[in-house]
Amino acid sequence: MPIQLPEGSAGRAIEARVMRISESIPFPAFRMSKGRLCAAEVVGTIQVAGVRINVLPKTDTSEEARDSDFLVNILHAAGYLCRAHTSSGTVRASVRDPLEIMISEAAAELNFVLRDGVPRRYREKHEDSRMLRGRIDFARLATRLPSDVAVLPVRHTPFAVQNDLTHCLLWLATTLARLTHNSFNRQLLVTLIGRLSVIWNGGHRLPTPAFTKLRLTPSEANFERAVSLAKLLSQGQYVDPTFAGNTSGFTMLFPLQHLFERAMQKILAETLDDSGISVKNRAQPLFLLRGNDDGDQVLRLKPDYLFYRENRLIAVADAKWKRLSEAARGYGARREDLYQVNAYLDTFSAENAVFLMPRAPWMPSQWIRSYTVTHSGRKIHLIGVDIEKLVSHRTDVKTAARDALRNAILAIV
Structure with a gap:
């Protein structure tokens, strides 16, 4: 959707800066359409030239409070928040600012994992x-x-506190402290920076650690959430707004496809827990092609989820953040997605493939459409999932949505 900039702001200059910053982000974040700045399939916040743009997931109403709740709930379901909502003591509840809620949660997580001291590693x-x-x-x-x-x-x-993990945590705390406008968050983060700063004796600008190379040991599993958030922030190309330069601004953006896929992984496991169906998200790597000369394997096939009953594969499934259309042929499912899932069916020798897509307002509570692959007789199913209700913090709403999802899957497999 087009982004409405405040009246009196330098709209063209802000749009140009946003596009320049987003060029270094490794997923589509913003685009220009008919001369207007539009958000792609992302949610989060970006601040540039004194203007903060909050991009919220669009529900089927115009209620901003509902959109904000949905963002917080899907972050919680995806594992980036421990709580579905925060108290007014830590974040001003009247503002409903997703960025401050995220910072509050991250600060609390850092404080929790550092309760036993700074992590030590052999280096x-x-x-x-x-x-x-x-x-x-x-x-x-x-x-x-x-x-x-x-x-x-x-x-x-030596077994020292000066290591990549502690460096990563310090970078995260420093980054969040520069983003927050909440006094409680800033006070806690400054305290954490003081506890972690024993490892950093350089200048005032902390370099980005090599997040992609950081691997946690089993004894460091409690740091996984904090490291995941640091990796996500670094992939969004955080830029410190306190330093001068042409790219001054910061971003905290989440690809909706990533959040949807990660949230559905947890939801499916919980929803199908006592149904006799187990859900896995990893399998032995299989490839579509193999080189005739060198045997090199090409085009790895990796479904998002695998459904098993009694250790027998019964279906492959993918979560796709794609709005279907009631009037379009095949409801607007993308051709390349259908080709991909057909390759899954052949390679994994499965009889059923499932597409999990966000439910549109025109769909009933339990919406399924099935198709048969003409050359093999295998089946591809589209299921509309009410992700807003599936991640709701209201127990009755969430339970009803998960019952509908469970019934839809059992009707297929």
Whole structure:
């Protein structure tokens, strides 16, 4: 939808800056359509040139409060929030600002994981030492003069707080502290920065850690949520607004496809828990093509979900954030998606494939459309899921929506 900028603002300049910032984001965030700035399939916030743009998921009404609740609930269902709502003591409830709610949750999570102290890791260190520790670095020693024997170049692996994980947590706390306008959030984050800053002795600008290379050990599982949020922020190309430059601004954007897929993973597991159907999201990697000369495998096939009954695969499923149309042929399902799921059917030898798509206002509470693949007799099913109700914090609403989803899946498989 087109973005309405405040009256009196430099609209063209803001639009140009937003597009320039979004060029470095690894997923479609904004686009220009008929001379107007439009949001793509993302939700979140972007601030530039003194203007903050909140992009909320669109429900079937014009109620901004309902849209805000939906955003918070789907973030909760996707695992990025522990609570479906926050109290007025931590975030001003009257403002209903999704950014402040997210920052409040992240700050509370950081405070929780650091309750036992800063994480320690073994880290290889190269230094000159007057005593032998670890191993002598003979490559460096060979370049020394014979008279230079006062210290030895060594390599050792101390158990230290100066490591990539602590660096990641400090980067996250520093980033969030620069974003928040809430005094409670800022006070907590500044306290956390003080506890973590023992690892950083550089300048005032903290570099982005190598998030993609950071892997947690089983004993560090409690840091997974905080590290996931840091990775998400870094993928959104956070830019510090306190430093001058042509790209001044920041973003906290979430691809709706990512949130929908991740939320449905948890919802399906809980909804089908006692139905005799188990849901998995990982399988042995299978590929569509294999090279005749070198045997190189190409085009990995990876469905979002696999449905099993008694250890037998009965269906493959994909979650697609795609609004279907009542009037379109095949309800507007994309051709490339249908080709993809047909490849799943053949490769995984499954009889059923399921598309989970957000329910449109014209759909009844339990909407299913099924098609048969002409050459094989296998079936492809479209299911409209009421994601807003599935992630609702109201128990009665959520229960009714999950019962409808359960009945729709059982009717197919």
